[in-house]
Amino acid sequence: MVSKNQIKLISSLHQKKQRFANQLFFAEGVKVIQELLQSNFELEHLYTTLNDFEAVQPSKRTLINEQELKKISALTTPNSCLAVFKIPAENKVIDSGLIVALDDIRDPGNLGTILRLCDWFGIKQIVCSKETVDIYNPKVVQATMGSIARVNVNYVDLKTFINQTNLPVFGTFMDGENIYQSNLPQNGIIVMGNEANGISAEIENIVTSRLTIPRFGDLQKTESLNVATATAIILSEFKRNS
Amino acid sequence: MVSKNQIKLISSLHQKKQRFANQLFFAEGVKVIQELLQSNFELEHLYTTLNDFEAVQPSKRTLINEQELKKISALTTPNSCLAVFKIPAENKVIDSGLIVALDDIRDPGNLGTILRLCDWFGIKQIVCSKETVDIYNPKVVQATMGSIARVNVNYVDLKTFINQTNLPVFGTFMDGENIYQSNLPQNGIIVMGNEANGISAEIENIVTSRLTIPRFGDLQKTESLNVATATAIILSEFKRNS
Numbered sequence: 438m439v440s441k442n443q444i445k446l447i448s449s450l451h452q453k454k455q456r457f458a459n460q461l462f463f464a465e466g467v468k469v470i471q472e473l474l475q476s477n478f479e480l481e482h483l484y485t486t487l488n489d490f491e492a493v494q495p496s497k498r499t500l501i502n503e504q505e506l507k508k509i510s511a512l513t514t515p516n517s518c519l520a521v522f523k524i525p526a527e528n529k530v531i532d533s534g535l536i537v538a539l540d541d542i543r544d545p546g547n548l549g550t551i552l553r554l555c556d557w558f559g560i561k562q563i564v565c566s567k568e569t570v571d572i573y574n575p576k577v578v579q580a581t582m583g584s585i586a587r588v589n590v591n592y593v594d595l596k597t598f599i600n601q602t603n604l605p606v607f608g609t610f611m612d613g614e615n616i617y618q619s620n621l622p623q624n625g626i627i628v629m630g631n632e633a634n635g636i637s638a639e640i641e642n643i644v645t646s647r648l649t650i651p652r653f654g655d656l657q658k659t660e661s662l663n664v665a666t667a668t669a670i671i672l673s674e675f676k677r678n679s
Numbered sequence: 680m681v682s683k684n685q686i687k688l689i690s691s692l693h694q695k696k697q698r699f700a701n702q703l704f705f706a707e708g709v710k711v712i713q714e715l716l717q718s719n720f721e722l723e724h725l726y727t728t729l730n731d732f733e734a735v736q737p738s739k740r741t742l743i744n745e746q747e748l749k750k751i752s753a754l755t756t757p758n759s760c761l762a763v764f765k766i767p768a769e770n771k772v773i774d775s776g777l778i779v780a781l782d783d784i785r786d787p788g789n790l791g792t793i794l795r796l797c798d799w800f801g802i803k804q805i806v807c808s809k810e811t812v813d814i815y816n817p818k819v820v821q822a823t824m825g826s827i828a829r830v831n832v833n834y835v836d837l838k839t840f841i842n843q844t845n846l847p848v849f850g851t852f853m854d855g856e857n858i859y860q861s862n863l864p865q866n867g868i869i870v871m872g873n874e875a876n877g878i879s880a881e882i883e884n885i886v887t888s889r890l891t892i893p894r895f896g897d898l899q900k901t902e903s904l905n906v907a908t909a910t911a912i913i914l915s916e917f918k919r920n921s
Contacts (some may be wrong), residue, residue: 442692451886457871477800520806550905550908553904554904554908556896556897557894557895557896557904558894558895558896559894559895559896587897588897597768598804617919617920623740638813650915652799652800652801652921653800653801653918654799654800654801654827654829662796662799662911663792663907665907665908666792666795666796666907666908666910666911667911668908669904669908669911669912669915670911670912670915672874673892673912673915673916674915676895677859678859679895
């Protein structure tokens with residue numbers, strides 16, 4: 438059984454402020470929870486409707502029914518389990534290799550998808566502007582499918598961070614160099630901009646290489662790419678010849 | 680003002696069965712509606728909270744307030760307008776060039792994003808299995824950002840369709856040829872599989888070229904790519920040298 442206080446705590450973790458105050462977040466579903474358990478995340482408590490997760494010590498595991506799960510879940514169709522984890526201390530930024538810098542990504546699904554892409558392409562570090570959606574937002578955690586355990590994410594003042602590295606800075610713009618014909622190094626910062634406004638003027642000023650993903654459709658009418666699919670194409674280009 | 684009957688009709692269009700029975704669908708937001716108006720879609724009626732869309736004849740335009748919009752909108756945060764359009768007759772399949780074939784894509788956001796990608800990369804034709812989510816689902820229409828007006832979409836029996844063309848058939852699998860080292864033609868069918876199960880066995884049997892997108896992360900643990908980001912990478916590879 439899950440107590441009223443536990444329900445209250447988990448519900449409060451839907452809000453960033455409360456996650457920060459309690460230094461806790463939650464994840465749902467066997468796959469994501471397993472990934473987090475197998476990595477360095479410290480389990481606070483697991484709630485499950487099944488007799489699974491035998492490896493978790495009984496004092497940290499509560500069998501609940503589906504109605505109880507529905508009360509604490511952030512999903513419209515709840516999975517079979519929900520786990521509360523401690524938010525780990527931020528690791529030091531890994532300032533070599535390829536770094537993805539996110540300039541105010543607001544949509545949780547986009548951030549989760551970008552994290553999953555970084556994991557796929559072996560990118561070890563994401564730096565986010567302070568306005569970027571919180572990585573421990575339940576929708577982000579869900580969309581990462583467990584990748585959250587394998588990519589280092591830091592929230593920084595993006596301008597200060599970029600200025601203090603000596604890495605080349607890549608951004609995509611309408612007037613950039615054709616990315617398919619560019620020489621792309623294995624060290625550098627790849628900036629991805631906000632869903633509505635793109636890369637901010639402040640960051641655009643410190644971009645050293647302006648790239649573009651060529652369009653093949655009707656040039657007058659075709660909509661821009663979604664930021665997650667643009668990231669997919671850009672990371673694929675950076676890694677394909679590496 | 681929007682009448683009770685109009686509210687009832689628009690609400691019913693959230694369901695595929697009712698869209699089919701009425702041969703109507705709806706779109707929301709200035710950008711998407713403008714794109715549909717400028718293309719071949721026939722407007723049934725426009726509901727707007729602003730004095731905009733002057734080009735639309737007054738008999739087809741109703742000024743409504745925000746509460747009324749909330750009643751008919753499918754969005755949590757409604758835009759300023761909603762328009763009901765006639766579902767056009769299905770065009771003939773364009774069976775040359777590159778065709779994207781969707782084998783049971785269930786998520787509306789994924790279908791909308793794939794449509795937008797096809798538009799970007801100049802792919803003129805998508806064929807969907809009958810189990811693929813309906814293109815006139817409000818969430819699909821929204822995610823396409825207007826691209827729905829520029830890519831031809833047909834629902835077919837995928838196996839029969841593929842068998843009657845003489846085009847090469849591409850699919851991505853764990854054991855395929857490295858897509859970065861493959862010779863990719865400008866004619867062919869690119870099959871993308873279901874979110875959970877990938878390409879079905881029936882379709883896998885008629886794939887002529889097995890491809891793979893190489894992983895660069897931890898090979899033991901990294902999750903698969905989301906189908907929309909995989910489509911982005913594959914279309915980029917097919918078009919980059921075209």
